[in-house]
Every structure is written in structure tokens, then in C-alpha cells.
Amino acid sequence: MEVAESTVPLPTREKRSCPEEETPYTPKRVRVEGEEIGGREEKCPENKEGEEEEPGEIEELRNGVEEDGESFADMMKHGLMERDVGILKFISDHKGFSGILKERYSDFVVHEINKEGVTVYLDNLSVPVDTEDPPLDVSAVLTDQQKQQLEELQHFKNKEGSVAIKVVDDTKEQRTLLHHAVKSLFPGLETKTEEREGLKHIVAYHAAGQMALAEVRSAAAPRKHSWPKSRGSFCHCVLYKENKDTMDAINVLSKFLRVKPNLISYMGTKDKRAITVQEIAVLKISAQRLSHLNKCLMNFKLGNFSYKKHPLKLGELQGNHFTVVIRNISGSDQQVEQAMTSLRDTGFINYYGMQRFGTTAVPTYQVGRAILQNSWKEVMDLILKPRPGAEKGYLVRCREEWARSQDPEAALRKLPVKRCVEGQLLRGLARHGKNNIVTAFGLIPRNNRLMYIHSYQSFVWNCMVSRRIEAFGLIAVPGDLVLRGGTAVLLSKAEAESHSIHDIVMPLPGFDVIYPSHHIGEGYREMLKADGLDIDNMRHRIRDYSLSGAYRHVVLRPHNVSWQVISYDDPRIPMVHTDIEKLQGKPPPVFPTEGQYRALRMEFSLPPSTYATMAIREVLKMDTSIKTQTQLNTTWLN
Numbered sequence: 295m296e297v298a299e300s301t302v303p304l305p306t307r308e309k310r311s312c313p314e315e316e317t318p319y320t321p322k323r324v325r326v327e328g329e330e331i332g333g334r335e336e337k338c339p340e341n342k343e344g345e346e347e348e349p350g351e352i353e354e355l356r357n358g359v360e361e362d363g364e365s366f367a368d369m370m371k372h373g374l375m376e377r378d379v380g381i382l383k384f385i386s387d388h389k390g391f392s393g394i395l396k397e398r399y400s401d402f403v404v405h406e407i408n409k410e411g412v413t414v415y416l417d418n419l420s421v422p423v424d425t426e427d428p429p430l431d432v433s434a435v436l437t438d439q440q441k442q443q444l445e446e447l448q449h450f451k452n453k454e455g456s457v458a459i460k461v462v463d464d465t466k467e468q469r470t471l472l473h474h475a476v477k478s479l480f481p482g483l484e485t486k487t488e489e490r491e492g493l494k495h496i497v498a499y500h501a502a503g504q505m506a507l508a509e510v511r512s513a514a515a516p517r518k519h520s521w522p523k524s525r526g527s528f529c530h531c532v533l534y535k536e537n538k539d540t541m542d543a544i545n546v547l548s549k550f551l552r553v554k555p556n557l558i559s560y561m562g563t564k565d566k567r568a569i570t571v572q573e574i575a576v577l578k579i580s581a582q583r584l585s586h587l588n589k590c591l592m593n594f595k596l597g598n599f600s601y602k603k604h605p606l607k608l609g610e611l612q613g614n615h616f617t618v619v620i621r622n623i624s625g626s627d628q629q630v631e632q633a634m635t636s637l638r639d640t641g642f643i644n645y646y647g648m649q650r651f652g653t654t655a656v657p658t659y660q661v662g663r664a665i666l667q668n669s670w671k672e673v674m675d676l677i678l679k680p681r682p683g684a685e686k687g688y689l690v691r692c693r694e695e696w697a698r699s700q701d702p703e704a705a706l707r708k709l710p711v712k713r714c715v716e717g718q719l720l721r722g723l724a725r726h727g728k729n730n731i732v733t734a735f736g737l738i739p740r741n742n743r744l745m746y747i748h749s750y751q752s753f754v755w756n757c758m759v760s761r762r763i764e765a766f767g768l769i770a771v772p773g774d775l776v777l778r779g780g781t782a783v784l785l786s787k788a789e790a791e792s793h794s795i796h797d798i799v800m801p802l803p804g805f806d807v808i809y810p811s812h813h814i815g816e817g818y819r820e821m822l823k824a825d826g827l828d829i830d831n832m833r834h835r836i837r838d839y840s841l842s843g844a845y846r847h848v849v850l851r852p853h854n855v856s857w858q859v860i861s862y863d864d865p866r867i868p869m870v871h872t873d874i875e876k877l878q879g880k881p882p883p884v885f886p887t888e889g890q891y892r893a894l895r896m897e898f899s900l901p902p903s904t905y906a907t908m909a910i911r912e913v914l915k916m917d918t919s920i921k922t923q924t925q926l927n928t929t930w931l932n
Contacts, residue, residue: 375919379651379659380756381911383643383763385849388632390915391625393894395907399537401619402568403870406561407899409610414571416534416873419588419597421581435475444498448480448590461494472496477586484552521578526601528559528575531584534873536593539566543594544574550587551579559605562614562902569872575606595874613901615854618910619869620894627859630894633913634857637898640768641796641851642912643759646752647905648919655682662750665743665839667826670731677719678705692716700728715742732836740838747839751802754821759800759848762814768795768849773812775799775845782845784811795849804843805832852898852909861889869895 376382384390396402406414436444436459443457459476461469473485476498483498521527535543540563548555557577564570576584581599588595625633652658656676664672680693692708693716699705702723709717715738722734735743770776770793774785777799785793800814801807803822809815809829822829833840860869862885871882896913900906911918 373653373655373920374648374651374657376648376911376917379646379648379657379753380758380760381645381648381908381918382760384912384915385643385763385768386633386636386640386912386915388636388915389625389629391623391629391633392916393620393623393625393914395618395620395910395918396567397621397865398619398868399567400569400868400870400872401621402565403617403872404564404568404570404572405615405617406564406570406572406611407613407615408561408573409612411612413615413899414532414573416532416571416595416597417877419585419595419877420599421585422599422601435471436479441479444476444480444483447498447500448483450500456497456499458488458490458495458497461496464494469494469496477583526603527578528602528605529579529581529584530573530575530600530602530606531581531596532571532598533560533574534569534571534595534597535564536569537567538593540564540570540572542566546591546594547574547576547587550591551576551583553577553579559607561606561608561611564614569870571873573606575602575604577605597877609902611902613899613904614906615897615899616906617870617895617897618906619860620896620910620914621865622891623859623894625894630857630859633915634855634894634896637852637909637913638855639851641849642909643763644847644850644904645756645759645908645911647907650752651749653920657753658746658749659753662746662748662753663825663827665747666750666834666841668835670735673735674719674723674728674731678716689714689716692720696720702728718742743838747841751804751841751843754818755800755802755846757821758814758817761817762800762810762848765812765814770794770798771812773810773815775801775808775810777845782808784808796847796851798848799845800848802841802844802846803829803832804841807843807845846903850900850904850909852900854897854899856898857894857896860885860893860895861887862891862893863889865891869893 408414440457440459443452446452447455447457459472461472469487473487473496476483476485476496480498483500485496485498488495488497533543538546540560544555544558544560547558553576557579559575559577560572562572564572581601584596584599588597623630650658656679661673661676664670664676678693678696680690680697688708688710692705695701695708696705702720706712706717706720706724709720711717712721718738719734722737723731725737726733728734766774770785770790772785772787772790774790774793775782776785776793776797777783782799782801801809801818803818809818819829832843862869867885868883869885871880875882894913896910898906898909900909907918
């Protein structure tokens with residue numbers, strides 16, 4: 295099969311995948327992405343393959359114009375393209391065609407595949423019957439006046455910030471009923487018992503208010519005495535969300551539930567610009583209380599409740615099932631058929647997608663390379679120096695101040711949001727001084743720091759895989775690597791004849807991997823040497839930055855592939871029947887037999903740490919960078 299060069303770019307906003315977290319050396323087992331290592335679970339702190347995340351400000355910028363009037367399209371002129379990060383090859387024979395990905399967030403739907411291999415759907419909003427829970431019909435417990443006061447409190451119209459309800463019949467049962475009545479009828483409010491003038495009162499206040507947040511900070515764990523011993527400690531449920539990333543959703547839920555975010559566990563983080571469905575587990579919060587959130591939270595739904603003894607763990611999922619709509623396609627029905635048949639039968643090059651490398655003119659892999667080189671001043675400069683590209687105005691002003699004054703405190707004052715990487719580094723420099731960059735850099739959360747060096751590994755992998763495909767195409771050759779029982783081995787000439795490209799893996803550079811014995815293996819050495827790194831010494835003096843390496847399959851075939859070409863006239867028409875619409879009994883969308891435009895709706899399943907947009911790229915044969923997609927969207931809108 296002919297190997298095509300990447301020539302035309304298509305756009306697509308994709309996901310930031312999970313930087314695989316490095317683990318200490320263990321001889322028991324080699325590291326394969328998404329697999330267990332030597333008895334330890336391989337954690338994936340940002341496993342977004344349902345998943346797409348660019349830095350938070352990018353989504354806002356895409357929807358409007360920056361403060362100085364420069365459009366997002368203008369700012370993205372400086373953004374990365376696929377060729378900048380080693381994504382160069384296609385493996386199918388069909389002619390590519392154009393299309394618009396994620397024109398609407400509902401065009402990208404992700405259903406998690408759980409650890410049992412079952413695709414997760416939201417199809418049941420009922421609450422399990424539990425005699426330990428208070429009765430659901432509690433509306434008669436409160437007077438009309440109390441309900442009006444609580445309604446005003448819930449909508450932040452109460453100047454006092456709380457409502458006190460006197461307990462007339464002071465018994466534990468009556469107090470419990472009042473607590474439950476407030477929380478049931480007014481989700482988002484919290485309650486506590488106080489004694490005022492010798493009488494017990496139930497005091498209601500807003501869960502997201504200062505009083506609640508203060509209690510969250512001081513609370514070590516949920517109250518244990520009220521949790522029935524007969525049921526599991528974790529309420530598992532399905533979280534359905536629209537246009538919200540997983541961490542934002544967890545933070546919202548934790549505020550309304552008045553618990554710390556780390557008491558809500560999940561198996562992987564998902565896209566923002568998408569509809570996503572995944573499992574979560576909450577420690578010692580009842581299904582009844584969780585279901586009440588459905589009354590007041592926008593773009594969220596919780597259901598399929600059950601109690602279990604264990605939480606969920608990052609990386610436990612088996613993958614994700616995608617339903618993707620590409621609008622305004624230019625390809626003929628024959629082209630679509632050829633493209634999708636090739637995706638199903640041959641697959642796609644398993645590149646790391648564009649979101650892995652950032653969105654501005656300074657790729658994250660450059661920062662990672664500087665860390666590995668121990669070039670700490672360069673690390674600081676790359677993160678803080680002015681750069682062309684898409685950024686919010688306050689980041690631009692912060693960088694300009696840093697370039698002018700080299701004063702971390704002055705630059706920090708330009709940042710209204712201090713939790714970004716730039717703010718955390720500046721805070722570290724202000725605290726420890728510019729001569730102690732390593733310690734200052736350490737104030738950035740570990741997963742964010744590791745993101746940079748994983749980005750460098752991904753860059754090397756992409757470049758080497760493009761060389762491998764260029765040199766040998768889609769056949770296994772002597773000197774290639776395959777996995778046997780979790781161990782990487784080199785293929786002999788005889789063995790190569792009995793293997794296919796789908797068996798071949800290539801290493802991410804590190805101290806615990808082997809390299810192909812053909813000339814691509816030497817290519818790794820040359821590339822790292824050119825970057826001032828020693829492939830034979832990938833241990834760093836700071837243990838966190840020592841790279842053990844991993845193996846990743848060169849070509850992947852999606853599972854459960856299906857597709858449909860849809861005609862339409864209205865660009866706003868939805869093309870996916872969502873879980874919520876099914877629960878509401880709404881019929882699936884109906885499309886005309888002919889229309890002004892055509893769309894391709896495709897479905898497929900992928901394992902974790904795999905980029906859906908790389909599969910879509912192979913279908914369209916176009917560049918998937920935000921830069922190119924923005925240009926395409928601008929042309930389409932004009």
C-alpha cells in the first residue's frame with residue numbers, strides 16, 4: 295500500500311491526551327501505554343480521549359475577539375501545524391476531502407468504555423430504593439414563607455446569606471427531616487444545626503458560599519456516623535455533560551455537595567467541546583442527594599446509581615466510543631466509502647495529536663527538552679517570554695511585564711488568575727528567587743511539569759514513526775519491535791514474515807526500553823544527540839524527570855466502525871441522538887434525502903491514550919491543527 299505524504303491541512307480541535315506518568319524502574323515488566331506495570335497501576339493524570347483539552351483560555355478565544363481586537367484566526371497564524379510536531383504520513387490510498395470537525399459541540403459525542411468492557415450510557419435517572427434514606431415527599435415539612443425565603447437564598451437574593459428555621463418539635467427525627475427537606479427542594483443549599491436563644495434552628499446557606507467553602511477546607515472527610523453500614527461506601531453513577539471538561543464538572547459537583555473534589559473519583563478525563571458520558575464514584579454521598587443536583591445544574595445529568603465498596607481509578611477504563619459528525623464534506627460517496635473502509639480494515643498511524651504540544655508558537659516539547667538538558671534559564675524563558683499566538687490579554691501583559699522588568703512580583707500582578715503555569719512559576723520565583731529556578735519550577739503541580747517532558751517524548755516518537763513508515767511502509771521488517779508477554783523483542787527475518795504492521799511497536803525514549811535494530815533505532819540516537827541528550831543516560835538528577843520510556847503501537851485499527859453520509863440544509867440541525875433525548879422520549883433526528891450540504895457521521899471505539907482526531911485525520915487526509923481548522927472555519931463562515 296502506498297504511503298502518502300501529508301500535504302493539505304485540515305483543522306480540528308482535538309484533545310490533550312494523558313501524559314503517561316513515569317514510574318520507578320522495575321524489571322518485572324516493560325511499560326506499554328495504558329497497561330499495568332509490574333503490579334502497579336499506570337496512572338494517567340490527564341487521560342483525555344474522549345477528551346480533548348486545550349488550555350482553558352483557548353475555548354473562550356475561539357468564540358470571540360481578544361481585548362485588542364485581534365481575532366482568534368489572526369492569533370492562530372503563529373500556531374503549530376502537524377509538520378511541526380512530526381506528523382507527516384498517511385497510510386491509505388483514497389483521495390482526501392475537506393470537512394469541518396466540531397462545528398457544534400454536539401458533533402463530538404464520547405461514551406466511556408469501562409473496565410469491564412461495557413460502553414457507558416445514561417439511561418436511568420431513578421434512585422435505588424434504600425430504607426436508610428429519608429422519605430422523598432418532604433414538601434409539607436416547610437411552610438410557604440420558609441420556601442419563599444429559601445428560594446431567595448438559593449438565587450442569592452437574600453442579603454443575610456442564610457435562613458434559620460426554628461425546630462418546633464425538637465427531636466432528632468424532626469431535625470433530620472428538616473435538613474433533608476431543604477436539601478431536596480433547594481439543591482445547592484446546605485444546612486447545619488445551631489442553637490439560638492435556647493432553641494434549636496436549622497440554618498440553611500448556599501453551598502457555594504464562603505461559609506460552605508470554609509467548612510470544606512476544614513472538613514477532613516464526610517461525616518461517617520450517618521452512612522449506613524449495610525451499603526458500599528461509594529455511590530457510583532453515570533455523569534452526562536455538555537460542553538464542560540471533566541475537572542470543571544467535578545469542581546462544580548464538589549461545591550454543591552460540599553465535599554472536597556478528591557472524594558469524587560473517575561477513570562479518565564473527557565473533552566470540553568463535546569457531549570461526554572462517563573462513570574464517577576462519590577464517597578459517602580447518597581444517590582438520593584446526587585439525583586437532586588439534576589434539578590439545578592445546567593448541562594449535567596447524573597443517573598444509573600449503584601453502591602459499591604470501591605472507588606474508580608484513573609486509567610481503569612478500556613477506552614472510549616466516539617460518535618463524530620464532520621459537516622460540509624466535499625468528498626463523494628465513493629471517496630467516503632473508500633476512506634472509512636480503509637480506517638476499518640487498515641487503521642491509522644497512532645500519532646500523538648496536536649493538543650499534546652500546545653497551541654502557541656512555543657511548543658510544550660521545547661520546554662520538555664530544556665528540562666531534560668538541565669537548561670533551567672531556558673525553561674523559565676520559554677514559559678514566561680512574550681510569544682506570538684492565541685493568548686488572553688492578561689497573559690500577554692504578564693509576559694510583556696516580565697520581559698521589561700524581570701520582576702516576578704510585578705508580572706504576577708498582571709495575572710488575575712494565578713493558577714496557570716505562568717502564575718505558579720512566577721510565584722515560585724518571587725518566593726525563592728531567580729537564581730533558584732529549579733525550586734521555583736517545582737511549585738507547578740507535578741502532572742503539569744511532567745506534561746512538558748512527555749511532550750518531548752511524544753515529539754520524538756512522532757518523528758521516528760514518520761521515518762519508520764517512510765522507510766518500510768506497512769510491512770514488518772527484521773529489527774522491528776513487538777511485544778511478547780509484556781516484553782519488547784526484536785524480530786528476526788523469519789519472524790518478520792509472520793507479523794503485520796499492527797504488531798509493531800516503537801519506543802518513547804527512556805532508560806528502560808530497547809530500540810529497533812535497523813537504521814530507525816540509530817535515528818533515535820541521532821535526534822537526541824542533536825538535542826544535547828544522551829540516549830544511554832536518560833536518568834535525570836531530579837528523579838521526577840527521569841524517563842523510563844514506554845512502547846506504543848505504530849498503527850491502530852479502531853473497533854465497531856460504522857458510518858453514514860447525511861444530507862442537510864440547516865447548519866444548526868443536530869445529527870446525534872443523545873442519551874438525554876432518548877430518556878426524554880424524543881425521536882432520533884430525521885434528515886432529507888437531498889440537501890444543500892452533506893455531513894459524515896462516523897462511529898468507532900479506541901483504547902485509552904489514543905487520539906480520535908488522528909483517526910479522523912486519516913479519513914480526511916488533512917491537517918488537524920487548530921491553525922488550519924480556524925482557517926477552514928473562517929472560509930466556511932464567509
